Amino acid sequence: MDVFYERKEQYRVVYRSSFLFLISSSYALLYFQYHFALLNMCIFLTSINYWRKPMYSWRRTLDMTVVNSAIIYKNIVVYNSLAYNPTNVNLYYFIFFSGSLAYPLSIYCYNYKFYWTAVYLHMLLHVMANIASIILYTGYEEKYLNICV
Secondary structure, three states: OOEOOOOHHHHHHHHHHOOHHHHHHHHHHHOOOHHHHHHHHHHHHHHHHHHOOOEOOHHHHHHHHHHHHHHHHHHHHHHOOOOEOHHHHHHHHHHHHHHHOHHHHHHHHHHOOOHHHHHHHHHHHHHHHHHHHHHHHHOEOOOOOOOOO
């Protein structure tokens, strides 16, 4: 199995950016969003497990499965919930989906061997997803403790 990036410094950048999920997980705990804290912690664990030495293996499959499942779950919960400030929800969706554009761009750059550009785009994805999550959690209104799923 080949390593995903050609140089260790490249995938170490993405590995380090995975630690941002600890910050958004902490924010989720702070705002009583325990299910999102658990999701972010799972993303963190699978991400560092994969990016410590990225290869096409079960670790990549697990990471992508956890991340995609978390995205689907979070967006369904947020869309169906009254517990979030609508301004924060709209800002969350805007930042999250804007940041998500970095992923296909990073794959494009990787395929054309612009490895450092691909690395920074993937890191941007991590940054934007975590900023969006923090904005969402800070718009949580405690008076609505029941999340409608």
